[in-house]
Amino acid sequence: xxxxxxxxxxxxxKDVVLELRTREIFISVLVFSLLIILTFNLGLDNIPGTIPTxxxxxxxxxxxxxxxxxxxRTYSTEIExxxxxxxxxxxxxxxxxxxxxxxxxMALMILLEVILLPTMIVLYDLKVSIAEMALVSLLVILxxxxxxxxxxxxxxxxxxxxxxxxxxxxxxxxPVLISAVEVTSSIIVGxxxxxxxxxxxxxxxxxxxFLVISPALFTLIVAE
Amino acid sequence: MVIxxxxxxxxVDTLYKSYGIIPVIKKLDLKVNAGELVIINGSxxxxxxxxxxxxxxxxxxxxxxxxxxxxxxxxxxxxxRSHIGYVAHDPFLYPSLTVRENxxxxxxxxxxxxxxxxxxxxxxxxxxLLGISDRLDTLVSILSHGYKKxxxxxxxxxxxxxxxLLDEPETGLDSNGVMALMDMVGFLTNINxxxxxxTHTDLSKFNVxxxxxxxxxxxxx
Numbered sequence: 001x002x003x004x005x006x007x008x009x010x011x012x013x014k015d016v017v018l019e020l021r022t023r024e025i026f027i028s029v030l031v032f033s034l035l036i037i038l039t040f041n042l043g044l045d046n047i048p049g050t051i052p053t054x055x056x057x058x059x060x061x062x063x064x065x066x067x068x069x070x071x072x073r074t075y076s077t078e079i080e081x082x083x084x085x086x087x088x089x090x091x092x093x094x095x096x097x098x099x100x101x102x103x104x105x106m107a108l109m110i111l112l113e114v115i116l117l118p119t120m121i122v123l124y125d126l127k128v129s130i131a132e133m134a135l136v137s138l139l140v141i142l143x144x145x146x147x148x149x150x151x152x153x154x155x156x157x158x159x160x161x162x163x164x165x166x167x168x169x170x171x172x173x174x175p176v177l178i179s180a181v182e183v184t185s186s187i188i189v190g191x192x193x194x195x196x197x198x199x200x201x202x203x204x205x206x207x208x209x210f211l212v213i214s215p216a217l218f219t220l221i222v223a224e
Numbered sequence: 225m226v227i228x229x230x231x232x233x234x235x236v237d238t239l240y241k242s243y244g245i246i247p248v249i250k251k252l253d254l255k256v257n258a259g260e261l262v263i264i265n266g267s268x269x270x271x272x273x274x275x276x277x278x279x280x281x282x283x284x285x286x287x288x289x290x291x292x293x294x295x296x297x298x299x300x301x302x303x304x305r306s307h308i309g310y311v312a313h314d315p316f317l318y319p320s321l322t323v324r325e326n327x328x329x330x331x332x333x334x335x336x337x338x339x340x341x342x343x344x345x346x347x348x349x350x351x352x353l354l355g356i357s358d359r360l361d362t363l364v365s366i367l368s369h370g371y372k373k374x375x376x377x378x379x380x381x382x383x384x385x386x387x388x389l390l391d392e393p394e395t396g397l398d399s400n401g402v403m404a405l406m407d408m409v410g411f412l413t414n415i416n417x418x419x420x421x422x423t424h425t426d427l428s429k430f431n432v433x434x435x436x437x438x439x440x441x442x443x444x445x
Contacts, residue, residue, distance in 0.1 A: 003335055010332050014318070021320050082316035086379065089280055090333040091306045223284075 011100025095215030230294025239288035250442030315376025
């Protein structure tokens, strides 16, 4: 078990080092997500009363679309360099590799949200409980990372991989996104997580299901 | 399944693999002893790379049996993989990491301890033989193709495998590189490693003993 977690962390740290060195993914994702927020801000500025209602949706649209760009590149370094063959030839289990990649995607999305949320708060003049937002965001980001890391392994084998990932990902993530927007909206209008137990439960169940089935499906995908 | 008393380092029985309806490997049998160098020649598309991929467990056969160091690859692929070093046409390294970082990463994936990794970097005959001891801290992306290849070979040997699969390893190497490669092959067979190598190079000018096969119509002759 110690080796299993060591391999997960090894994959994760390797991705962190590669990203710090190349800055290939994060900068483009951040700029894209900030542009979404700014565009909506400009578009909605003159419509009074709409901001509190739609800002939760804008935040999660910016995060999910930014994530799609990032997750399209999840396995690209391994596949372009051929290093995937060395990983598959090592005694590392396939699901340790998968969870390492999930962790990398999660870290990137957390960093993205750490920048996007304060930007939203300033631009849209929001008042939110940071602790409650952090908890909701962690649950939602886990769900997006699990499903995104799995489906990018499927999409990377297809010819139109950039288009394929959002087509596969967004319908599956619909329940989580709806829940995320509902909970975030209520946090913005001053309610607490306890007032949204139904939505939170839905996200937790989604996380639990995909925590179990994603590594198993990933092992099948990379079997040959 | 681990077999304690095994005779051959590589044992292949009636191996069959097809891509769709096109058979590539047809009921192939092969036995390689410890310390033996087996050279396989064959024209393009004869199935040399497919044979390597099957032996390394990267693809599954349609039927037949493969044992590496007495371990059935189909039953225990994870254990079998720890006995295999695979050198392909391409180096399979991360270009944005240095040679040392690549070696470090793949060594750790093979569960090699931090102390052992350091010892490899400090005093390793193979790194010297391959001529990459002084390029350990160079980014792979700025290495020449020949040195990338050498670094890739070092990476395939980092976990001290008992069986080495070399798929046209001389591709992209200059004459010095090929010489270093063949010195390494001789060195490895002397320390009882079994090597299966596909090549288009005439090896008669090198001072190595080997068993020679030709892969034709999916079978060894």
